Amino acid sequence: MKRDRSVGLGLLVLVLGAVPAWASESKGSPVGPESSSxxxxxxxxxxxxxxxxxxxxxxxxxxxxxxxxxxxxxxxxxxxxxxxxxxxxxxxxxxxxxxxxxxxxxLPLSPFDDEIRYRVARAIYKDPGLQRYGIQANPPIHIVVRFAATYFGLENKLLVETEMRRAAS
CATH class of the missing domain: 3.30.1340.30 (Histidine-containing Protein; Chain: A;)
Incomplete structure (x- = not known):
């Protein structure tokens, strides 16, 4: 009697475990590279x-x-x-x-370039119109100085054109 009950319980667990797997297969999950990677x-x-x-x-x-x-x-x-x-x-x-x-x-390791980087960053992020970008954890304006020439990069943000001109000036 005890053995019949444990076999029945085992079958019930097996059936209940198979139902979710069967249901997910029948929904037509996509097949191809996007489904596996x-x-x-x-x-x-x-x-x-x-x-x-x-x-x-x-x-x-x-x-x-x-x-x-x-x-x-x-x-x-x-x-x-x-x-x-x-x-x-x-x-x-x-x-x-x-x-x-x-x-x-x-970038070349140059104390002169470092000084330019810090001055440009200070000028950009102290500007009242651009301060809101400087207080973020990851500011979107990136300053690249190579041989005393300064370039600006933007990270995942679209700045208004006037703000970019202000940062470049």
Missing amino acids: ITDDKILLEAGRQIRRYAFYSIFDNVLLEARDGRVVVSGEVMHPWRSKDIERIVLRISGVRSVENRLEV
């Missing part, structure tokens, strides 16, 4: 999020990402050589990434 858009979103969380990523680095079929191209400029390698490792650890092509340019 992570899409390039998701890879780019996660890579951008991880890079922004990187403790040494600053307003003086400008990283751009491209992805195709799980292969990620990292380009842009960073201030220090070790940041380039760290960012490559961060992207490589993301689920769905097959390979990383590191095209990051390491």
Whole structure:
């Protein structure tokens, strides 16, 4: 009697466990590369999020990402050589990434360029019209100085044209 009850209970558990699996198969889940792997858009979103969380990523680095079929191209400029390698490792650890092509340019280490970087950052983020961007955890305006020439990069934000002119002046 006890054995019949345990066999019946075992069958009940087996049937109840099979019902959800059968129901999910019958809904017509997509078949193909997107169902089994992570899409390039998701890879780019996660890579951008991880890079922004990187403790040494600053307003003086400008990283751009491209992805195709799980292969990620990292380009842009960073201030220090070790940041380039760290960012490559961060992207490589993301689920769905097959390979990383590191095209990051390491900016020349120059005290003169550093002085320009700090002065430009101070001028931009102390401007009353642009202060709202400076108080964010990851400010969207990135300042790249190479051999005393200054460039601006924008990260995931669209600034009004007048604000970009104000930042450049």
